[in-house]
Amino acid sequence: MSAALDRRALELLPSGERLAAHDAAVWALRAKRDAAGRAEPDFERLREQARRIKAHSLDHLDVLLERFESRAQAAGARVHFAEDAADLQRIVLELLRAKGARRVVKSKSMLTEECGLNPHLERHGLEVVDTDLGERIVQLGDEPPSHIIMPAIHRTRGDIGALFERELGSAPGDTDPGRLTAAARRDLRARFLAADAAITGANFAVADTGTLVVVTNEGNADLGMSLAKLHIACLGIEKVIPGLGDLAVFLRLLARSATGQAISAYTSLVTGPRPGGELHVVLVDNGRTKLLADPRHRSALSCIRCGACLNTCPVFRRAGGHAYGWAVPGPIGAVLAPALTESDELRALPFASTLCGSCTAVCPVKIDLHDQLVAWRASDSPRSAGSRSLGRLASLVFASPLAYRLAGRAVRALWPLLRGAPPARAWLAARELPEHPGASFRARFRARGSQQ
Amino acid sequence: MSARDSILARARGAVTRSVTPPESFEPAHRRADFASFAIQLAAAGGEGVGPIGAAELNTRVTELCRGLAPSPRVLASDAALLRLGTGPWSPIPSGADPHSLADVAVAILCGSLAVAENGAIGLDGREARPRALPVLCERLVLLVDVSALVPDMHAALARLPDGALAHHHFTFVAGPSKTADIEGELVLGAHGPRGLTVIGIEG
Numbered sequence: 001m002s003a004a005l006d007r008r009a010l011e012l013l014p015s016g017e018r019l020a021a022h023d024a025a026v027w028a029l030r031a032k033r034d035a036a037g038r039a040e041p042d043f044e045r046l047r048e049q050a051r052r053i054k055a056h057s058l059d060h061l062d063v064l065l066e067r068f069e070s071r072a073q074a075a076g077a078r079v080h081f082a083e084d085a086a087d088l089q090r091i092v093l094e095l096l097r098a099k100g101a102r103r104v105v106k107s108k109s110m111l112t113e114e115c116g117l118n119p120h121l122e123r124h125g126l127e128v129v130d131t132d133l134g135e136r137i138v139q140l141g142d143e144p145p146s147h148i149i150m151p152a153i154h155r156t157r158g159d160i161g162a163l164f165e166r167e168l169g170s171a172p173g174d175t176d177p178g179r180l181t182a183a184a185r186r187d188l189r190a191r192f193l194a195a196d197a198a199i200t201g202a203n204f205a206v207a208d209t210g211t212l213v214v215v216t217n218e219g220n221a222d223l224g225m226s227l228a229k230l231h232i233a234c235l236g237i238e239k240v241i242p243g244l245g246d247l248a249v250f251l252r253l254l255a256r257s258a259t260g261q262a263i264s265a266y267t268s269l270v271t272g273p274r275p276g277g278e279l280h281v282v283l284v285d286n287g288r289t290k291l292l293a294d295p296r297h298r299s300a301l302s303c304i305r306c307g308a309c310l311n312t313c314p315v316f317r318r319a320g321g322h323a324y325g326w327a328v329p330g331p332i333g334a335v336l337a338p339a340l341t342e343s344d345e346l347r348a349l350p351f352a353s354t355l356c357g358s359c360t361a362v363c364p365v366k367i368d369l370h371d372q373l374v375a376w377r378a379s380d381s382p383r384s385a386g387s388r389s390l391g392r393l394a395s396l397v398f399a400s401p402l403a404y405r406l407a408g409r410a411v412r413a414l415w416p417l418l419r420g421a422p423p424a425r426a427w428l429a430a431r432e433l434p435e436h437p438g439a440s441f442r443a444r445f446r447a448r449g450s451q452q
Numbered sequence: 453m454s455a456r457d458s459i460l461a462r463a464r465g466a467v468t469r470s471v472t473p474p475e476s477f478e479p480a481h482r483r484a485d486f487a488s489f490a491i492q493l494a495a496a497g498g499e500g501v502g503p504i505g506a507a508e509l510n511t512r513v514t515e516l517c518r519g520l521a522p523s524p525r526v527l528a529s530d531a532a533l534l535r536l537g538t539g540p541w542s543p544i545p546s547g548a549d550p551h552s553l554a555d556v557a558v559a560i561l562c563g564s565l566a567v568a569e570n571g572a573i574g575l576d577g578r579e580a581r582p583r584a585l586p587v588l589c590e591r592l593v594l595l596v597d598v599s600a601l602v603p604d605m606h607a608a609l610a611r612l613p614d615g616a617l618a619h620h621h622f623t624f625v626a627g628p629s630k631t632a633d634i635e636g637e638l639v640l641g642a643h644g645p646r647g648l649t650v651i652g653i654e655g
Contacts, residue, residue, distance in 0.1 A: 052474035134633035177634035219644035226584035262570035293466035
């Protein structure tokens with residue numbers, strides 16, 4: 001792991017009660033997911049079906065995109081394509097300006113987080129209000145989301161009470177989730193009613209019918225897009241699936257994998273604009289066609305952003321989402337970031353894993369997450385010349401029993417010096433080693449044998 | 453080359469078209485009765501009433517409305533009015549600006565599908581009402597014929613009413629608006645309805 005990532009992780013790591021609360025809240029989601037999976041006799045077969053639908057869809061992505069485009073346009077939507085984050089920012093800003101929109105309400109979209117859309121629009125004088133409660137909390141606190149479905153999971157009710165007291169005028173000392181939610185609801189209701197435009201993501205795009213599928217529990221996407229005249233939906237090109245039959249499979253898996261619900265509270269199928277309204281769909285590449293061309297890692301594009309791999313990951317549960325330094329944290333973030341960004345620092349993320357395989361075991365579309373982490377390590381590790389020669393030395397040592405024994409003796413003798421040297425010191429900053437027993441395993445084994 | 457053409461060209465260059473689609477999914481058999489539906493709806497924070505006979509409907513919905521705050525604003529869609537007759541509700545003002553509906557206490561609408569596996573009701577966007585009404589109101593009451601029950605989402609999406617997707621929103625609603633964004637604690641009424649009642653109608 002890169003030194004910069006190590007440092008940031010240490011700074012952002014929750015500790016004490018905060019760590020326990022984060023771990024418990026995230027693990028509770030995993031437990032609910034397990035219960036929902038066990039209660040649904042079709043669950044395991046649905047996962048395999050979903051994997052196969054996505055594999056087929058990705059292998060025909062160009063055809064599906066064209067079909068979606070023509071069907072959505074036939075229904076009255078305007079479809080735009082964006083090469084990258086800058087392209088998305090430009091297109092959305094132009095659409096808003098063309099309509100003279102000033103006040104924008106937004107529902108959750110990991111893509112727009114990935115592409116930095118909010119800060120761009122704000123720099124150009126637009127008011128952008130995140131309306132998902134968790135996203136509103138982190139927006140008011142001026143920090144990024146830390147989880148893809150629970151953006152404020154790293155915050156305690158005490159944090160949120162203090163934030164709302166300052167920002168929304170909630171009662172001093174009030175930490176009751178019900179009353180805090182009511183305070184946010186009052187503030188956001190007025191903003192929904194005043195909005196000129198709504199920006200949403202989309203969970204799926206159905207090619208056969210030109211339909212966008214937008215899923216929320218709060219109903220915030222539905223409020224936004226049914227009140228404002230202008231609706232702009234931003235989604236990655238990998239979200240397109242063939243037909244409504246395929247959609248059924250994903251809708252049965254998504255909420256069960258995310259929160260253990262049988263389905264989320266609102267699932268809206270949006271085909272064309274409402275009467276008197278305008279619907280724009282922006283399909284964003286931002287590195288996805290590059291990933292599509294990489295057979296080893298292509299299946300990472302199958303992700304439906306349920307968050308199950310985050311909730312089960314021993315590293316995520318203890319480190320929290322901010323430590324990853326990218327819009328999508330957790331195992332899926334660690335396999336997407338090296339592909340979708342140019343950041344050398346993020347290329348180190350695949351090393352921040354225990355490779356326990358729990359992520360792969362819960363993924364609703366069966367992405368081989370831990371194997372992909374290993375593949376990224378092998379193909380793309382940011383190794384220095386020093387660590388490469390160390391690697392070569394190690395392979396010589398492990399190849400010869402004599403060299404191994406001699407090296408062991410040398411390390412035992414020099415250990416007090418070695419553990420203070422910079423590479424070992426950095427590694428030990430966040431880890432503990434047991435006390436050294438003073439002799440090699442072989443020596444101790446022999447000694448035991450002679451006693452018996 | 454436009455962004456569209458270059459993205460499609462790169463996608464075309466990346467795919468092999470060697471992956472075949474899976475056979476269509478065969479779900480396990482499941483009952484599609486109102487009782488199973490109501491159990492799932494309760495798990496989603498809503499309440500299922502019935503199934504009741506059409507003759508009983510007016511009385512039951514009147515009781516439901518009287519149990520709420522004094523003289524609340526109750527609106528019913530034309531389709532719901534046809535089934536309800538007269539009572540403590542009024543029709544949705546025609547051509548109403550959705551912004552004028554922010555104070556609606558109860559909205560009574562008709563559902564076109566009910567999904568037993570998850571307690572969801574399908575709301576057809578072609579019903580004559582502002583699209584925002586079911587998320588603006590404080591409490592949502594949905595009337596649904598038990599003949600509209602389907603076992604699962606496969607059946608629901610296969611049986612969307614003809615034309616339900618053309619130029620419209622079709623929404624599956626399962627329970628009231630909800631959030632668990634503060635320490636994972638469930639709160640009903642995040643933005644939209646704080647309560648949802650589905651009344652199943654027989655015969």
